[in-house]
Amino acid sequence: MSTALPRPLLDIRNLEKRFDLDHGLLETVKLRGGKLTREMRSVHAVNNVSLSAQKGEALCVVGESGCGKSTVARLVAGLLEPTHGEIHYDGSRIDNLSRGAMAPLRKKIQMIFQNPYASLNPRMTIQQTLEEPVRFHNPGYSKGEMQDRVVEVMRSVGVDPAWSKRYPHEFSGGQRQRIAIARALTVDPEFIIADEPISALDVSIQAQVLNLMLEAKESRGLTYLFITHDLSVVEHFGTRVAVLYLGSVCEVAETRTLFENPKHPYTRALLSAVPQLKDDRPNHIRLKGEIPTPINLPPGCPFQSRCPMANARCSEEKPMAQKQPDGSLVSCHAVEEDRITEIA
Amino acid sequence: MSLLSVRDLTVKFAMREQTVTALNGISFDLAKGERLGIVGESGAGKSITGFALMNLLSRPGYIDSGEILFEGDDVVQMKPRALQDMRGNRMAMIFQDPMVTLNPVLTIGEQMVETLRAHRQLSREEARQIAILKLREVYIPSPEERLEQYPHELSGGMRQRIIIAIALLLDPQLIIADEPTTALDVTIQADIMELMLELCQSNQVSLILITHDLGVVSQMTERTMVMYAGRIIETGSTRAIINDPQHPYTQGLINALPQQTKPGQRLKQIQGTMPALGRIPAGCPFNPRCEYATATCRSQIPPMSQFAQVQVACHEVQRLQFEAEANRKEELA
Numbered sequence: 001m002s003t004a005l006p007r008p009l010l011d012i013r014n015l016e017k018r019f020d021l022d023h024g025l026l027e028t029v030k031l032r033g034g035k036l037t038r039e040m041r042s043v044h045a046v047n048n049v050s051l052s053a054q055k056g057e058a059l060c061v062v063g064e065s066g067c068g069k070s071t072v073a074r075l076v077a078g079l080l081e082p083t084h085g086e087i088h089y090d091g092s093r094i095d096n097l098s099r100g101a102m103a104p105l106r107k108k109i110q111m112i113f114q115n116p117y118a119s120l121n122p123r124m125t126i127q128q129t130l131e132e133p134v135r136f137h138n139p140g141y142s143k144g145e146m147q148d149r150v151v152e153v154m155r156s157v158g159v160d161p162a163w164s165k166r167y168p169h170e171f172s173g174g175q176r177q178r179i180a181i182a183r184a185l186t187v188d189p190e191f192i193i194a195d196e197p198i199s200a201l202d203v204s205i206q207a208q209v210l211n212l213m214l215e216a217k218e219s220r221g222l223t224y225l226f227i228t229h230d231l232s233v234v235e236h237f238g239t240r241v242a243v244l245y246l247g248s249v250c251e252v253a254e255t256r257t258l259f260e261n262p263k264h265p266y267t268r269a270l271l272s273a274v275p276q277l278k279d280d281r282p283n284h285i286r287l288k289g290e291i292p293t294p295i296n297l298p299p300g301c302p303f304q305s306r307c308p309m310a311n312a313r314c315s316e317e318k319p320m321a322q323k324q325p326d327g328s329l330v331s332c333h334a335v336e337e338d339r340i341t342e343i344a
Numbered sequence: 345m346s347l348l349s350v351r352d353l354t355v356k357f358a359m360r361e362q363t364v365t366a367l368n369g370i371s372f373d374l375a376k377g378e379r380l381g382i383v384g385e386s387g388a389g390k391s392i393t394g395f396a397l398m399n400l401l402s403r404p405g406y407i408d409s410g411e412i413l414f415e416g417d418d419v420v421q422m423k424p425r426a427l428q429d430m431r432g433n434r435m436a437m438i439f440q441d442p443m444v445t446l447n448p449v450l451t452i453g454e455q456m457v458e459t460l461r462a463h464r465q466l467s468r469e470e471a472r473q474i475a476i477l478k479l480r481e482v483y484i485p486s487p488e489e490r491l492e493q494y495p496h497e498l499s500g501g502m503r504q505r506i507i508i509a510i511a512l513l514l515d516p517q518l519i520i521a522d523e524p525t526t527a528l529d530v531t532i533q534a535d536i537m538e539l540m541l542e543l544c545q546s547n548q549v550s551l552i553l554i555t556h557d558l559g560v561v562s563q564m565t566e567r568t569m570v571m572y573a574g575r576i577i578e579t580g581s582t583r584a585i586i587n588d589p590q591h592p593y594t595q596g597l598i599n600a601l602p603q604q605t606k607p608g609q610r611l612k613q614i615q616g617t618m619p620a621l622g623r624i625p626a627g628c629p630f631n632p633r634c635e636y637a638t639a640t641c642r643s644q645i646p647p648m649s650q651f652a653q654v655q656v657a658c659h660e661v662q663r664l665q666f667e668a669e670a671n672r673k674e675e676l677a
Contacts, residue, residue, distance in 0.1 A: 064529035064530065064531065064532075065529055172617045174617060175617075202385035202386055202556065202617075202618070203385060203556060203558075203597055203600055203601065204385060204596060204597060204600050204613065204614040204617075205385075205617065206600070207600035207601075207602075207611040207612065207613035207614070208613045208614075208615075210602070210611055211610050211611050211613055214608070214610065215610075229529070229530070231530070232601065232602045232603050233602050235602065235603070235607055236602035236603075236605065236607050236608070236611070237602075237607075237608075255607065256607070269531055270530065270531060272534075273530040273531045273533065273534035274530055274559065275533075275534070275537070275557060275559030275560045275562065275563050276559050276562070276563075276603070277558060277559055277562050277586050277598070277601070277603065278562070279559070279562055279563045280562065280563065280582075280583070281541065281563055281564075282534055282537045282538040282541060282563045282564075284531070284534040284535075284538070286535065287531055287535075290499050290501050290502070290532060291499075291529070
């Protein structure tokens with residue numbers, strides 16, 4: 001199958017990110033059993049993650065808090081440096097580029113953040129906010145061209161261009177998020193990284209913003225890396241979904257395949273936990289305990305402590321991604337050994 | 345007799361420039377053991393309703409008029425001493441953020457024992473035993489050890505369980521839960537919701553669940569109240585509200601959910617945003633965003649009336665029903 005596909009626009013290979021908790025010699029020295037030892041603790045935020053996105057695709061990364069989904073987004077955007085692994089964009093490696101070498105790519109790769117109250121500079125008017133990236137990436141633009149660009153992009157996100165002299169505080173949350181999207185679109189990007197772009201918004205506003213993002217995808221042929229915890233949004237928006245748990249990928253599949261036939265026990269539990277309108281009482285797969293901390297992870301499958309299917313092998317050996325007949329990639333010993341039974 | 349009976353409750357906020365009305369004459373009843381959901385978007389007045397029921401509003405907010413009869417006593421007229429006696433004892437509240445609710449410098453045990461001893465004549469040891477019992481009820485593993493721990497040592501889900509245990513300590517008649525699981529992950533949310541449902545049912549406790557999530561309301565409550573700009577705009581059995589909503593706003597809210605549209609297609613969005621409290625339009629508060637609005641809607645506030653299986657405040661509900669009926673017939677033909 002991989003040979004038939006064209007080269008992916010984004011290709012993440014064995015990505016790893018650790019955040020060290022102990023900085024400096026003194027913090028690493030600990031008293032253990034009467035002896036002084038050196039210990040480094042680190043948060044394993046992302047562990048050996050490989051993902052790819054074809055042009056025009058919306059790749060969704062889902063998972064619960066602390067699963068590393070935002071870290072993946074920040075690594076791809078070049079806001080963080082990976083500990084190991086490579087990120088390739090359009091055929092060339094981008095994770096080791098210098099600031100200067102990264103600059104032309106920033107025009108192609110834009111990011112939208114969760115909180116539009118924090119991502120817009122409160123002391124800049126909307127006009128200034130939208131002009132800044134255009135001016136930076138197109139130094140040759142005349143004032144008139146710049147103005148046209150801003151007006152066009154404001155129209156396309158449904159914000160009246162007459163309001164361009166106003167400041168962010170004069171807009172509602174939904175309008176601000178549209179302006180944040182407009183800012184990402186002003187430089188004509190190819191690839192948008194959206195980190196929980198609608199989570200801070202009300203239901204009726206979520207629909208407005210999601211529609212806007214769908215529209216931009218179709219009219220501009222955008223590719224998305226969409227980070228979210230909301231599975232109903234994934235089902236609607238994503239072409240492909242990667243489920244993350246404690247920094248590792250559990251399952252990657254086409255959206256429809258994932259929702260119709262989830263395989264990994266965690267994916268199944270996650271899907272069952274979303275409250276549905278048709279339910280008249282909670283009916284979800286119960287998991288034991290809660291998400292463990294990503295500090296000094298135990299060997300084996302990251303999900304073993306909560307998994308109803310876990311056995312001795314799961315606590316020793318980390319499962320590798322296995323291709324399933326329907327094309328999805330699942331990292332689970334139980335799936336591999338075909339010992340998944342109905343869990344409820 | 346109903347456990348709780350709210351009549352024409354109006355809450356105002358005295359701001360420097362003007363006094364704004366946050367709740368505008370809301371009335372509802374709650375039976376013993378009944379579970380009621382209050383839904384709406386930010387600014388609808390859901391949380392204000394919760395605070396007002398406990399008479400917990402602080403300046404600049406105040407209850408302007410109306411009554412809140414709880415087991416026959418009017419909460420609005422209660423003296424501070426009586427309020428203190430009622431809060432946490434007969435009526436308890438669970439808030440959204442478990443980190444803010446728990447006192448970070450006291451152990452779980454100290455907080456639970458304190459609550460118990462404030463209302464009951466108990467020795468420390470007796471109170472401790474009750475606390476352990478309640479922690480066990482909310483499925484906290486090794487409760488004896490938890491009592492010695494501080495809130496920061498526990499996970500979010502664990503903290504919210506402890507808060508539920510504290511709310512249940514004195515066997516209240518009514519629990520008001522304001523977005524109790526919004527800060528939690530879905531798998532944890534599902535566990536907490538199931539736990540709350542189980543506890544309410546087995547102890548015959550009434551529940552007012554304030555949330556923006558219609559899926560949660562559907563799973564948890566028997567009756568639902570939809571709020572918009574400080575008013576109740578639709579109320580009825582939860583099944584009726586979800587399966588056959590009458591108010592254009594409720595319909596819009598349900599239709600805007602991604603599950604209601606085929607993947608990849610445009611979601612049915614509601615135009616505009618909820619008005620700020622100082623700028624609520626004349627007539628029906630929803631009229632600027634409503635595609636069915638008429639001149640009447642722009643000038644007169646619609647009264648609450650029975651329609652189909654729900655109570656709804658909309659001038660055009662009859663016409664909407666006719667149109668929907670006509671469309672259905674057309675589709676069939």
